[in-house]
Amino acid sequence: MSQxxxxxxxxxxxAAYVDGKLDPARQATVERWLMEHPxxxxxxxxxxxxxxxxxxxxxxxxxxxxxxAVFERIKHSLATAPSQPGQRRVFARLGWAVGLAAAGxxxxxxxxxxxAEEAAKQLAEESFPVAATxxxxxxxxxxxxxxxxxxxxxxxxxxxxxxxxxxxxxxSIAPDPADQMVAELLLAAPPDVPMIxxxxxxxxxxxx
Amino acid sequence: xxxxALGPWVLSWVTATIIxxxxxxxxxxxxxxxxxxxxxxxxxxxxxxxxxxxxxREIQKxxxxxxxxxxxxxxxxxLPVGTREExxxxxDQIATVQIxxxxxxxxxxxxxxxxxxxxxxxxxVVCGKYFPILTRCQTKNGERxxxxxxxxxxxxxx
Numbered sequence: 488m489s490q491x492x493x494x495x496x497x498x499x500x501x502a503a504y505v506d507g508k509l510d511p512a513r514q515a516t517v518e519r520w521l522m523e524h525p526x527x528x529x530x531x532x533x534x535x536x537x538x539x540x541x542x543x544x545x546x547x548x549x550x551x552x553x554x555x556a557v558f559e560r561i562k563h564s565l566a567t568a569p570s571q572p573g574q575r576r577v578f579a580r581l582g583w584a585v586g587l588a589a590a591g592x593x594x595x596x597x598x599x600x601x602x603a604e605e606a607a608k609q610l611a612e613e614s615f616p617v618a619a620t621x622x623x624x625x626x627x628x629x630x631x632x633x634x635x636x637x638x639x640x641x642x643x644x645x646x647x648x649x650x651x652x653x654x655x656x657x658x659s660i661a662p663d664p665a666d667q668m669v670a671e672l673l674l675a676a677p678p679d680v681p682m683i684x685x686x687x688x689x690x691x692x693x694x695x
Numbered sequence: 696x697x698x699x700a701l702g703p704w705v706l707s708w709v710t711a712t713i714i715x716x717x718x719x720x721x722x723x724x725x726x727x728x729x730x731x732x733x734x735x736x737x738x739x740x741x742x743x744x745x746x747x748x749x750x751x752r753e754i755q756k757x758x759x760x761x762x763x764x765x766x767x768x769x770x771x772x773x774l775p776v777g778t779r780e781e782x783x784x785x786x787d788q789i790a791t792v793q794i795x796x797x798x799x800x801x802x803x804x805x806x807x808x809x810x811x812x813x814x815x816x817x818x819x820v821v822c823g824k825y826f827p828i829l830t831r832c833q834t835k836n837g838e839r840x841x842x843x844x845x846x847x848x849x850x851x852x853x
Contacts, residue, residue, distance in 0.1 A: 656819040662814045673757055
């Protein structure tokens with residue numbers, strides 16, 4: 488019994504026929520159908536020829552050494568300056584932007600730092616004004632506290648200059664109300680210094 | 696009360712009366728600065744403060760047992776003529792001072808000074824020079840107090 492030749496064949500069947508992936512029975516059916524349709528047969532022959540040429544002239548795969556050399560050249564190109572003028576402009580602009588930003592930050596820090604320093608200085612000056620030596624007069628001071636003076640001079644400086652006999656006139660010496668002790672006026676001959684001496688043992692009989 | 700015992704009291708009253716009424720009103724506004732140096736003299740050491748070499752030498756003529764001298768305190772006060780003021784010495788000891796007359800044309804000042812454990816001393820002294828008083832007051836360490844009194848200001852030219 489002869490098989491019937493279909494009027495149409497699905498494109499997938501024809502593609503499988505071209506790829507040689509049909510079983511013998513279906514391959515025969517497709518061949519009988521192509522004999523009835525010479526135009527399609529011609530087209531399929533062209534496809535088959537193209538596949539054969541493609542397979543005969545396929546580009547050989549690069550070796551591992553070739554691939555390594557290519558990758559190294561790519562890395563080197565990326566690490567160095569851009570070879571393209573457009574990339575150079577982009578990097579130049581980026582460099583300028585970074586530089587200007589850094590300069591601006593530095594100026595800002597200097598301004599802020601100086602302002603802070605001036606503010607601290609002003610605060611120190613305003614908060615702790617210290618009198619100068621000529622602005623303070625020490626009226627009373629224990630000798631043991633002399634070293635504690637930061638500003639000012641002690642009330643008594645230098646040697647004590649004593650009045651001589653011609654520079655003192657005693658008008659009166661009253662007795663001590665407690666025991667009637669009368670101090671003694673010591674007036675030696677010049678250049679001795681006159682002074683009043685209170686005896687440790689009172690002598691009420693003595694009077695100036 | 697005997698005449699001897701009454702005599703000093705009368706003398707003090709007379710002096711005070713003279714001071715109260717003898718000061719002219721014109722000089723009441725004058726101010727005199729009084730400086731009192733409190734000195735401690737000891738017989739237990741021989742260190743003499745450089746500022747006290749002169750006074751130590753004079754004191755030792757009368758009291759040779761006093762060999763060490765040191766400044767305890769210096770007190771300055773500006774006093775109007777006629778007012779009495781207390782001067783702090785040391786260890787709660789005080790003295791009083793009253794300016795009777797400010798410096799005259801010869802730079803003499805008149806004042807009344809009362810040390811502790813003594814009667815009042817009325818005297819006149821040139822301004823700018825110290826007048827020493829060896830008191831019988833003693834510190835807790837047994838040092839004897841010496842007071843050196845000086846008055847200022849002086850008229851222009853000195």
